[in-house]
Amino acid sequence: MGFDDLIKKGKEIASNKEYTEDAKTAYSAFSSKEGSYQDKAQEAYKERMNHEIRYHPRISQSLLKDLVVVYNSIDTILSIHYSNNIKNPSLQKVLDSVSSLLNKRITNHEICQILEIDSSNYNLLNNHDDILISPTSISNFSRLIPERKARFIESLNNWILQNKDKSTLPTKELSSYYKFEKQTRVIKDHKIVKPVIKKTSNDLKNIQNKFEFKSKDNDKLSLIERIKLKEKTAKIAEPPSNxxxxxxxxxxxxxxxxxxxxxxxxxxxxxxxxxxxxxxxxxxxxxxxxxxxxxxxxxxxxxxxxxxxxxxxxxxxxxxxxxxxxxxxxxxx
Structure with a gap:
């Protein structure tokens, strides 16, 4: 290979987004590590391996990579949710957002595959009205996303090593991962005693003024005054232009x-x-x-x-x- 060919090959690699992202990750690990160049290189290689998906003889590499992308996208959507909310989101709502983000339909099937690879990634909570999803910890969640992704790839690689004879990714019924939210009811022993109100004989009589129609004060105003009052009320109710x-x-x-x-x-x-x-x-x-x-x-x-x-x-x-x-x-x- 001549010099021009090397230049051409270098440009091809530089234009490949996957290579450039890997290079940035490795360089970041190399720069942050203290010690000898050998220690730095080992740290960079370790970081690279944390982002590398192993080869499976019967499952396509693209399918394995897609599962990691779905996992990372779920974490991204959850991070956005918890930046504005404290309650756990609906699983279906998260899947809809991920589908929109990736421009393809993501269903419970992918969630089951992720949980079967590593059940510690998410909790699925059945609150009887809906299925909620939450990570095992939401403290500083957005900062943990890169670490979680590396840990999931590690779990996926372990599964690949132990299941080279499988032709599909593992899955179970979604309900097998449910955790039920506990609802406590407080029952007080003491009885509520209603006060006894004595009614007088006058309360039982059909006194005429009970059934008299009482007109509003506005009815005492003239027609012009009522129109002006109506216009004034409408003006107050009208929202400002800004x-x-x-x-x-x-x-x-x-x-x-x-x-x-x-x-x-x-x-x-x-x-x-x-x-x-x-x-x-x-x-x-x-x-x-x-x-x-x-x-x-x-x-x-x-x-x-x-x-x-x-x-x-x-x-x-x-x-x-x-x-x-x-x-x-x-x-x-």
Whole structure:
């Protein structure tokens, strides 16, 4: 291979996103490790192996990689949810958000496969009305996502080593993973004694003034006065013209936080605008219409340099550069 061929091969590798992400991960591990170059190299190799999925002789590599992508996407959606909520989300709602994010249908089947690989990843809670999902720990959850992904790949690799004769990934019925939420009822021993109210003979009589129609004070006003009063009341009830703008302003930070949790520390990436609208809508604690979300995203893009909305071949795209949460929020407030 000549020099020109080496240059060409280097450019091909540099343009491959998978290689560049792996190189960044390895370099980060190499730089953070203290000690000799050998210690640093071993740490980088260990980090690389934590992100490498082993070969399975009967299950396609793409299927194994897809399961890891689904797992990581579920963690991302959960991270967005817990940035705005303290209650555990519905499993179906999370799966719908992941489906929207990956642009393909994700069902209970994938969740069962993930839990069969490593049952410690999530808890499924049956509260009798819905199935809720939660990670085993939500403390600093967004920071744990890379570590959780590496641990899941390790569990997947262990399963591959022990099950090379299998032709499909393991799964069970979803109900086999349920945990039931305990509901306690407090029963007090003491009886409630109702006060006895003595009724007089007058209370039992059909006194005439009980059935008399009492007119409102407004009926004493003249017709013109009643019209003026009605107009005044309507004017007071009419919302000010800037109510919508104030509402959009009040949602800037919460929607920014959702996008921040989703985008993470990536330096630059473009997302289909419609997909981001759907992601935000599924992640909000209090509902917003699509138009309100679009207006909010437009306003964020107008106020921040690292947000840009562009049209590419009749497809709207949201371009996001490196985010600085503290600085960005100070500009939005």
């Amino acid at each position: 109510t919508r703008e104030d509402y959009i302003n009040s949602r800037l930070v919460s929607i920014y936080n959702i996008i921040y949790e989703f985008h993470g520390i990536k330096s630059h990436k473009s997302y289909p605008f419609s997909k981001m609208v759907s992601l935000v809508k599924n992640s909000l604690k209090s509902p917003m219409s699509n138009d309100e979300i679009i207006d909010t995203l437009n306003k964020i893009a107008n106020q921040l340099d690292n947000f840009e909305i562009v049209d590419r071949s009749e497809v709207k795209v949201l371009k996001i550069s490196k985010l600085d949460r503290n600085l960005d929020i100070s500009k939005l407030q």
